[in-house]
Amino acid sequence: MHRTARSLATAACLAISASAALTATAAPATAGPAGHARAEGALIRYGEALPDGARARVKAVYDGAGRTHVQLQVWGLAPNTEYGAHAHTNACGATGAAAGPHFQNSVDPTSPSTDPRYANPTNEIWLDLTTNAAGHGVATTRVPWQFEPTRRAKSVILHVEHTHTGPQDSGVAGARLGCLTVPF
Numbered sequence: 781m782h783r784t785a786r787s788l789a790t791a792a793c794l795a796i797s798a799s800a801a802l803t804a805t806a807a808p809a810t811a812g813p814a815g816h817a818r819a820e821g822a823l824i825r826y827g828e829a830l831p832d833g834a835r836a837r838v839k840a841v842y843d844g845a846g847r848t849h850v851q852l853q854v855w856g857l858a859p860n861t862e863y864g865a866h867a868h869t870n871a872c873g874a875t876g877a878a879a880g881p882h883f884q885n886s887v888d889p890t891s892p893s894t895d896p897r898y899a900n901p902t903n904e905i906w907l908d909l910t911t912n913a914a915g916h917g918v919a920t921t922r923v924p925w926q927f928e929p930t931r932r933a934k935s936v937i938l939h940v941e942h943t944h945t946g947p948q949d950s951g952v953a954g955a956r957l958g959c960l961t962v963p964f
């Protein structure tokens with residue numbers, strides 16, 4: 781119940797801001813029944829490296845076993861190209877930095893978090909993908925946890941590189957190219 785009301789409020793806010801800005805990119809996000817979240821729309825662009833008109837759709841499912849399943853689909857990106865993508869803590873803003881760090885289930889006391897004990901695809905939501913010849917890509921992930929009511933990811937950021945997994949640079953994926961606000 782709570783989540784539905786909150787998501788509807790978020791959708792309303794997005795609708796208002798979308799109608800107020802000519803460059804509006806995030807389509808009104810809609811939430812399904814309890815246990816689902818979904819958002820779709822044009823990616824907010826943070827540079828020329830992201831093709832104009834690039835779009836994304838994110839679906840999250842919270843299953844009865846306490847897990848979270850997330851799918852990211854993108855359209856209109858460069859063909860045959862690797863991108864990194866993750867769930868971030870804040871909604872999209874005017875700059876890539878506005879989305880904050882990666883959402884972590886267990887939060888690294890050190891920031892920025894590049895420690896693979898925290899910056900890994902089990903503790904974070906990683907959605908790296910490689911586009912096909914048409915610039916379409918799909919990524920899915922599953923993590924063994926769900927968001928708390930008051931601490932949820934709020935966006936998906938698309939990065940210029942696949943996510944690194946080294947001992948010193950885990951979670952790093954280069955520049956932030958685009959963003960979709962998601963009412964996880």
Ligand SMILES: [Cu+2]
Nearest residue numbers: 865866882937
């Ligand atoms: Cu990221």
